[in-house]
Amino acid sequence: MIVTNLPAEFEEAKEVLGAIQQAGFEAYFVGGSVRDTVLKFKIHDVDIATSAYPSEVKKIFKKTVDTGIEHGTVTVLDHGRAYEITTFRTESTYQDFRRPDHVEFVRSLKEDLKRRDLTINALAMRPDGEIIDLFNGLRDLKEGNIRAVGIAEKRFHEDALRMMRAVRFASQLDFAIEKNTLEAIRHNARLLQNVAVERIHVEWIKLLLGKNPKTALKDFLVTDLYRYCPLFADKKAIFEKMLTFENLQIGSEDAAWTLLCYLSNFSSSAVKKMLRAWKSSNDLIDNVTIATGVVDLIEQQKMNTWIYYKSGFHRLEIANEVATILGFGIDHAVLKENYAALPIKNKHEMKINGGTLIKNLRIKPGPQLGRVLTEIEHMVVTGKLENQTAVLLKAAKKQFEMEE
Incomplete structure (x- = not known):
């Protein structure tokens, strides 16, 4: 050719x-x-x-x-x-x-x-x-075949990560793993535990973000590879649940982990434990921890202005992508409109800060100052106060007086 x-x-x-x-x-x-x-x-x-x-x-x-x-x-x-x-x-x-x-x-x-x-x-x-x-x-x-070069057993003994790569390419290219290669993966799956987590992590995410992750997930399960991945040994039912989704197309690593953690009914601490075991970055851990909680709020229809604000648009999009896969997502245009309608997008847009209060109200730094600023921030976000310096100073002074 x-x-x-x-x-x-x-x-x-x-x-x-x-x-x-x-x-x-x-x-x-x-x-x-x-x-x-x-x-x-x-x-x-x-x-x-x-x-x-x-x-x-x-x-x-x-x-x-x-x-x-x-x-x-x-x-x-x-x-x-x-x-x-x-x-x-x-x-x-x-x-x-x-x-x-x-x-x-x-x-x-x-x-x-x-x-x-x-x-x-x-x-x-x-x-x-x-x-x-x-x-x-x-x-x-x-x-459309995934086939090891030569004798598959030898290739996987040389580098056990090749088993994950085979499954990953099946997803990425929407190919099928040839039967002898698949059987060799099944026989040697235990060798995956010799591979650095960071290397497995790369292949796992490429698998989930591929063209046909459901086919690859089936191979991941039937070969028992999942049993030799960090904290995945008891997750067979979760992966089988993922196979039931009609259109499993995942757009980002954040969304992939959020889906897995939500289906696992993880608490915030459990999310962090899982992602740390996979040597994830702090940004990924933060995003998935917050997004997993937001998916639950979307399902319960408990979204409000404060949740939109505290989550941030990127994490809202992650959560909504997962909610959409699960069948209860918010229309993206509505999500975007609701976020755009927030009076402020972060606390730095407030017309006052700690220095403003210390200077104008002669307040000393300390826990009380932080509590008052948080309360003022909440009232601005929820529309109870206009984001104007004079208005916020007056509200802050009243708040300090109430705490005394």
Whole structure:
């Protein structure tokens, strides 16, 4: 197969491949960018594999960075762009099911491609667009199959994350996992517990945000992979519930976790425990904690002005996306209109603050000051006070007098 009208990213990188070839070595585009080009998807990073050893690559180009030199990867800087150039390699045994004991550089493209995870990722392409397909990856792309390269058991023992990648690609591409590959995942699912949580996290979210997450979730369950993910061992019923939704399309990681936590009937502390176990960022934890509570309020039809205000629009959208999946979401235009109607969007828009009260009312800093400001903020948001300095100062003075 020859790809005509190569994407601009490949055209821009041809000069780099040409320089390697002129120096007497082989060089090819490899991996996901080739796969996505065949599928006519937008490509992102362009990866290059070569028969040149890292030291030889560094002699060819003026500007290089040793980004992964021990694994054969050198980054070449060319015309303001960065390209990862990786030497063909084979890998030894994998005693920990995630990292090779050592890497050996080779001159053979076939040896390099046969160590890759899936046939659809074991494609190489020459600068003229000719695809090199040694493992029937093009056939699997055409037929919609996810198949391990060679013997699936070996591939998963080399890196157990490949099992999650197989399931993730089934969702992302809406492909089916070939039966021998699926069976190998089922036999080796326990090996996933040897993989860093952060790596599993990336694949799990890509799975949920894919084109067909329901198919992938079925594979996730039938292979028992879920049992070896943080705090998922007792979540089979939750995942089965997700399979009942007619149209399970999730737009963001925030929404994915919010849906899972809501279906699990998690308290705020349980949400935080789950997300910390998955090594999530503080922003994600905060968003999901608040959004999960808002989903419950939407379902109970207990939304009010103060909830809109305290949640913030981004978290409202997360919660409403989940509520919509569950069948009780608010019309997005109404959600947007209700939020836009708030007198203020955050406390910094108030015409007074702690300094204003200390200066004008000669109030000392302390817990009382904070309580009064919160009460004034609530009254502004709920429309009981106009957001004008004089009005708020008068209300604050009255509030202080009531507390004395």
